[in-house]
Amino acid sequence: MKRGKITSILALGMSAVMMLSLAGCGSGAEEAANAPQTETAAKSAEDGGGEAPAAEAGSISYPLNSDIKVLWYAQDNILPHEKFKDASESPFHIGLAEKLGVSIDWLFPTTGSDGTTFTTTLLADPANLPDIMGVYWMNNANQYIEDEIIWDLTDYIRQYAPDYYAWLQSNPAYDRAMKTDDGRYYAFGFFREDGGWNDSYQGPVVRKDWLDECGLEIPETISEFENVIRVFNEKYGATFNSSFSVRYKAEGLAGAFGAYGNADAGNGWYVKDGKVGLGQAQPEWRDYVSWQYKLWKDGLIDQDIMTEDDTTIKDKIHNDKCGISITSMGQMNIWNTEREADGKEAVWIGIPYPKSDNGEISSIFGGPGIGTQTTVITKSADEETMKLCLQMLNYAYTEEGSLYWNYGTQGVSWEYDDQGVPAFTNLVTDDKDTDPMTKYNGLTWGAPGIQATNLLYLKNSEAAIEANNTWFYVYPDDEEKNRAVTSGWKWPIGVTFTTAEADELDEIAQNIPTFVEESFAEFLTGSKDINDDAVWEKYLSDLETYNLSRVLEIRQACYDRYKER
Numbered sequence: 001m002k003r004g005k006i007t008s009i010l011a012l013g014m015s016a017v018m019m020l021s022l023a024g025c026g027s028g029a030e031e032a033a034n035a036p037q038t039e040t041a042a043k044s045a046e047d048g049g050g051e052a053p054a055a056e057a058g059s060i061s062y063p064l065n066s067d068i069k070v071l072w073y074a075q076d077n078i079l080p081h082e083k084f085k086d087a088s089e090s091p092f093h094i095g096l097a098e099k100l101g102v103s104i105d106w107l108f109p110t111t112g113s114d115g116t117t118f119t120t121t122l123l124a125d126p127a128n129l130p131d132i133m134g135v136y137w138m139n140n141a142n143q144y145i146e147d148e149i150i151w152d153l154t155d156y157i158r159q160y161a162p163d164y165y166a167w168l169q170s171n172p173a174y175d176r177a178m179k180t181d182d183g184r185y186y187a188f189g190f191f192r193e194d195g196g197w198n199d200s201y202q203g204p205v206v207r208k209d210w211l212d213e214c215g216l217e218i219p220e221t222i223s224e225f226e227n228v229i230r231v232f233n234e235k236y237g238a239t240f241n242s243s244f245s246v247r248y249k250a251e252g253l254a255g256a257f258g259a260y261g262n263a264d265a266g267n268g269w270y271v272k273d274g275k276v277g278l279g280q281a282q283p284e285w286r287d288y289v290s291w292q293y294k295l296w297k298d299g300l301i302d303q304d305i306m307t308e309d310d311t312t313i314k315d316k317i318h319n320d321k322c323g324i325s326i327t328s329m330g331q332m333n334i335w336n337t338e339r340e341a342d343g344k345e346a347v348w349i350g351i352p353y354p355k356s357d358n359g360e361i362s363s364i365f366g367g368p369g370i371g372t373q374t375t376v377i378t379k380s381a382d383e384e385t386m387k388l389c390l391q392m393l394n395y396a397y398t399e400e401g402s403l404y405w406n407y408g409t410q411g412v413s414w415e416y417d418d419q420g421v422p423a424f425t426n427l428v429t430d431d432k433d434t435d436p437m438t439k440y441n442g443l444t445w446g447a448p449g450i451q452a453t454n455l456l457y458l459k460n461s462e463a464a465i466e467a468n469n470t471w472f473y474v475y476p477d478d479e480e481k482n483r484a485v486t487s488g489w490k491w492p493i494g495v496t497f498t499t500a501e502a503d504e505l506d507e508i509a510q511n512i513p514t515f516v517e518e519s520f521a522e523f524l525t526g527s528k529d530i531n532d533d534a535v536w537e538k539y540l541s542d543l544e545t546y547n548l549s550r551v552l553e554i555r556q557a558c559y560d561r562y563k564e565r
Contacts, residue, residue: 059162060391062400063101068388070381073107073122073130075115077373077446080108081439091440095409099401100392123149131381132389134447136373138177141186143499150376151386153185160390163397164188167450177370177494181561188393188448190371196472196487198456199367202247202328203471204354209347210236210323218351222256222291225324225354229300232323240295241302241322243310248326249517251365254279256354257288258362260489263520265513269491269555270363274563276491276556280516281543284362289523290530297526306521314338329464336463350467353474361474366486370493375448396442396449405449408440424458435459491555495562501554508547515546 080090087093087106097104107130109118119135126149137144144150158165168175168185179185192198204225210232211218219225232238242248244263252262260279261268268279279285295301302308302316310331316322317335327335329350336346355361377389395401407414407422417423428436437459438444443451444459457465475482497505519539522528529535 060160060394060398062099062395062398064388064391065101066388068385069103069105070132070385070389070392071105071107071130072132072134073119074134074447075109075119075136075373077134078442080106081433081435083433083439091413092408092438092442095404095440096442099404100395102388102392127380129378129380131385132375132377132393134373134375137376138187138372138374138494139497140502141184141496142180143497143502144376145180145184145186146499148379150186150378151381153187153377153390154179154183156387156390157185160387161188161394161397163401164394167191167397173368174370176562176565177492178374179494179565180496181565183565187374187376188396189374190443190446190448191450192369192371193450193453195369196367196483197369197453198451198468199369200364200472200486201330201468202365203326203467204253204351205325205327205332205348205467206351207232207323207347208349209345219354220352221357221359222253222354223357225253225256226291226295228324229295230298233300236320236323238321238323239300239302240324241305241308241313241316242326243308243313243331244306246310247328247331248305251363252288252292252326253354254285254288255361255363255485256356257284257291258356258360259284259288260363261285262288263517265516267365268516270489271491271559272489276552276559278512278543278548278552280520281540281548286530286536289520292524293526293530296524301524306524318342329460329468332467333461333464336461346463349463350470352470361485363489364471364474364485366472367490368487368493371446372493373446393448396447402450402452404441405443405447406441406452406455408437413437413440421454422452422458492559492562495558497554497558501558505551505554509551511546512543512548512551515542 078092080087080093084090087104087108093104093106109115116136119133122129122133126147129149133150137150141150145152153161168178174189174191178187178189206218206228211228214231214235216228216231217224219228229240242252249263250261250267254260254262259282260270260277265278265280268285270277270279292301296303302322304312308316310327313322313325314335317325318338332348332350335348339348340346353361353364375393377386377393381389396405403410403414403422407424412425413428414422414424424437428440431439433439435444437455441455443449443455456468460468472486473482474485519528519542523530528539
């Protein structure tokens with residue numbers, strides 16, 4: 001059902017803590033395939049597939065009042081707001097140290113540097129890493145544990161992070177994603193309160209005023225979608241356009257063709273009937289790209305699309321050069337707000353991902369409500385510091401900590417409204433800076449914790465929220481079918497390669513993403529004819545020179561182990 005009310009992560013979390021004592025009393029319900037939904041029923045660690053830590057869960061009192069100083073690195077997401085020179089000026093970072101009762105030194109990538117590259121430079125000195133690191137290491141967790149880069153938290157997590165442990169036991173998918181195949185816990189995760197709802201945060205949008213002027217209905221099929229593009233082009237001289245690298249590149253409209261992924265091979269790994277594949281090697285993807293080439297050839301796709309970003313596209317949006325697009329609910333909100341600031345009407349609305357002309361759809365941009373960034377504790381921290389770090393990270397999963405991470409300090413950046421729901425104060429709502437709530441909270445984008453759906457309601461307009469509902473609820477009356485389209489097809493969050501697999505993939509798989517993206521550009525623009533069978537067969541054979549079959553073998557074995565956790 002659609003978001004008719006805002007559920008409480010706090011009540012759910014506390015219920016999970018109380019129910020831990022019942023863990024092990026039954027095997028529990030079977031996990032819904034690859035799609036976590038918030039539950040209160042707890043399961044034992046044995047049900048989740050690993051050995052349960054011996055220590056019993058207890059409560060932790062905050063502040064911790066420790067005299068140990070902790071170095072905390074964040075690759076992204078909880079960087080200080082752009083208005084602050086560093087964390088020493090940031091209310092969120094200052095307040096977190098006070099709430100925890102721990103002195104924190106913060107480390108972030110240098111301004112203008114790539115976060116992944118900066119993290120790699122830190123790894124060049126593994127003996128002197130930050131104590132806590134927010135990174136994207138899920139797939140290679142085994143390697144980092146065995147190389148003694150990060151702590152295996154299994155023997156400590158239940159005692160020193162009881163609220164987090166309880167949250168993991170509240171859903172088998174959460175628990176499964178935060179440990180290795182042999183049951184070793186190693187990280188704190190980012191979760192969305194309502195499962196995958198906000199993982200589908202981007203999708204098709206259209207100018208409602210133009211639809212009305214042209215006598216068009218909201219398109220539901222790919223042919224109707226194409227017709228809107230053509231009519232808008234004929235009447236207004238507008239083209240289809242999208243911010244490429246952060247919006248269109250990942251998924252686009254592939255689902256209308258039974259395909260998976262657009263130009264980004266990283267989003268193209270899929271699972272269908274238990275078999276792992278690469279979307280960009282399938283005939284359905286060929287059909288999809290062939291359709292895009294037709295539009296390109298007819299001048300219906302903006303010729304700058306592959307270099308557009310959220311900033312450059314605004315010129316075309318606000319100068320009536322585009323009337324149908326793919327963007328995020330946040331960007332759609334900005335497009336409407338900036339129109340209103342110019343004295344114009346807000347006209348952009350979200351529309352459904354188009355289905356095939358037969359009414360089918362294989363995939364949309366989405367996920368299971370579990371983030372790919374995790375927060376780990378490195379071996380640079382001695383055992384005493386590691387235990388302290390566990391307690392620090394546990395705070396985000398407590399009632400008090402969840403409120404702080406989502407909204408900041410009560411009485412300063414937020415208060416309860418008349419319905420007893422957190423609402424930002426005028427300090428935030430009257431602030432004209434970009435995303436002012438990030439001055440005071442840490443879960444607007446992603447971090448160790450549980451992002452409240454209410455936070456997204458507060459951040460976005462009613463039209464943007466409705467757009468997100470429109471994208472996510474592909475099949476509003478069939479939860480199982482909806483789950484399959486939004487997240488069930490995706491390479492699962494939290495799989496871990498063995499060290500040997502990771503080493504081999506480092507050797508053989510590096511060139512596939514670049515080759516796929518370059519080939520997509522050539523097919524889209526017609527420099528290579530995707531409709532020529534010989535050209536397509538050459539593309540497939542070239543993929544094999546980049547070891548696709550072997551990569552698929554490794555990923556299949558990894559997926560099979562993941563399902564057995």
